[in-house]
Amino acid sequence: MWWLSLLALIIGSGTGMWGYSNYRVKKDEAKHPPAGRFVEVEGIRLHYISRGAGRPVVFLHGGILSCRDFERAAEIVAGQGYRAIALDRPGYGHSGRPAGPVSVDRQAELIHAALKQLGVDRPILVGHSWSGVLVLTYALQFPDDVTGIVALSAAMYKEGYPAENGDPVSRLATMPIIGSLLLHTLLRSPLGIRMTDGMLRQTFAPEPIPAGYREDVHALWLRPKQFRANREDILAFPPAASKFSLDYGSIKLPVVFAVGEDDPFDVAAQAERLKRDLPHAELVLLPEVAHMIPQNHPELVASLVHRLVSSKPGPLEKTKRPSSLR
Numbered sequence: 001m002w003w004l005s006l007l008a009l010i011i012g013s014g015t016g017m018w019g020y021s022n023y024r025v026k027k028d029e030a031k032h033p034p035a036g037r038f039v040e041v042e043g044i045r046l047h048y049i050s051r052g053a054g055r056p057v058v059f060l061h062g063g064i065l066s067c068r069d070f071e072r073a074a075e076i077v078a079g080q081g082y083r084a085i086a087l088d089r090p091g092y093g094h095s096g097r098p099a100g101p102v103s104v105d106r107q108a109e110l111i112h113a114a115l116k117q118l119g120v121d122r123p124i125l126v127g128h129s130w131s132g133v134l135v136l137t138y139a140l141q142f143p144d145d146v147t148g149i150v151a152l153s154a155a156m157y158k159e160g161y162p163a164e165n166g167d168p169v170s171r172l173a174t175m176p177i178i179g180s181l182l183l184h185t186l187l188r189s190p191l192g193i194r195m196t197d198g199m200l201r202q203t204f205a206p207e208p209i210p211a212g213y214r215e216d217v218h219a220l221w222l223r224p225k226q227f228r229a230n231r232e233d234i235l236a237f238p239p240a241a242s243k244f245s246l247d248y249g250s251i252k253l254p255v256v257f258a259v260g261e262d263d264p265f266d267v268a269a270q271a272e273r274l275k276r277d278l279p280h281a282e283l284v285l286l287p288e289v290a291h292m293i294p295q296n297h298p299e300l301v302a303s304l305v306h307r308l309v310s311s312k313p314g315p316l317e318k319t320k321r322p323s324s325l326r
Contacts, residue, residue: 032219034094035068041113047094048087048114052078055147056120057305059086060111061294062129062153063230064203064221065213066093069128073298077305085120087111089131091229093220101174101232104240108138112145124305126150128294130233132257132270137244139251148308151257152293152301153267156248156274158241160266163234170231183224196222205264207290248277255281256308258300260289267291282311 036049049067051074059070067086074084090107091097098106111134115123124147127135132154139146155161163170173179186192200209200217220226255278259271275283284307286293286300294301 029219029223032216035071038094039114039117041110041117042098044090044096044098044110046087046090046096046110046114048085048118049074050118051075051084052081053083054081055309056083056085056115056123058111058115058120058123058125059084059294060089060125060127060131060134061086061092062131063233064200065217066220068093068216069294070126070298070301073126073294073301076298076302080302080306082305083120085115085118085123087114089134091232092226097225097229101236102229103236104133104137104244105141107134108141112138112142121145122147124148124150124308126152126301126305127154128152129291130155130237132156133237133241133244136248136251137240139253140244140247143251143253146253148254149251149256150301150304150308151255151274152304153260153263153265153291154257154270154274155237155265155267156241156270157245158238160269161237161241162265164238166235166238170234173228173231174235179228180224183227187222187224187227192222193218202264204292204296205290206262207292207296210295213295245277248274251278252280254308254311256284256304256311257281258284258286258293258304260286260291260293262288262290265291282307 034047036047038045038047040046047067049071057074057077059067059074061067061069066088070086074086078084088095090102090110098110122145125135125138127149129152132151133156135149135151136156139149158164173183196217197214200214221230257271257274259268261268271283275281284304286297289297289300
């Protein structure tokens with residue numbers, strides 16, 4: 001019967017694409033081995049790179065790649081007398097991820113525990129893009145364990161976030177069975193590659209994509225586990241931002257947040273809103289700079305860290321534990 005032949009063809013094609021996906025994951029991971037070390041927290045191995053010695057600066061990447069986004073910035077900062085640590089967030093790069101959806105505050109808890117194990121005391125937190133909400137949530141959870149915050153092209157509020165109400169791709173990708181099927185068959189297909197390249201061009205625009213970055217994204221971000229982690233994070237952002245933004249005004253730490261004037265996303269509006277919630281924070285506008293500051297302007301990242309340190313803020317009262325965390 002014709003439909004049995006068609007079914008066999010579909011199953012055979014799907015099985016072949018699933019097998020090819022697994023083959024490519026193993027091959028790409030072999031070509032991109034861990035560049036740093038691991039710390040284990042609650043059975044989850046988190047990968048990090050560490051450079052230099054001195055006052056600690058912890059870099060937390062956005063939603064695309066890994067700690068490698070901050071590799072050059074970490075080297076510059078380390079050369080200026082800091083201990084620079086860049087982490088692969090849970091599920092990204094070479095870090096593991098707990099089973100099931102992982103909330104923003106849960107990620108903050110895992111990272112806090114990892115830094116404690118590494119002997120990192122009161123770091124400066126640097127968060128890019130999605131990690132804007134992460135570093136602010138971290139500061140609300142552990143106010144006595146942070147020296148200051150540098151936020152780059154940061155997403156911090158639900159309103160204005162590109163996936164403010166979730167998005168169809170994220171919902172499909174995180175479905176228990178259908179999601180796994182799609183991630184293991186279509187993600188590395190010509191359609192998946194074309195969509196990824198379009199996303200990269202949009203995210204970097206109007207600046208160029210650095211040499212080799214596209215290939216790194218194809219190798220690591222297009223792995224089913226990392227793509228799923230990213231989609232889970234996109235869905236986790238709106239409720240977290242709605243909850244924790246109510247308490248941003250209670251943060252008494254020094255804060256510097258920077259926005260590129262050519263950023264294609266609406267982060268300028270988010271930055272202006274944070275300035276209203278945190279009048280003591282410093283907003284820095286960067287001319288001729290777009291969204292991907294760590295990748296295209298690592299020297300600016302280092303200068304912003306120095307700007308936070310050299311601002312010499314006056315004594316600030318301790319942040320009380322906000323109602324959203326009680």
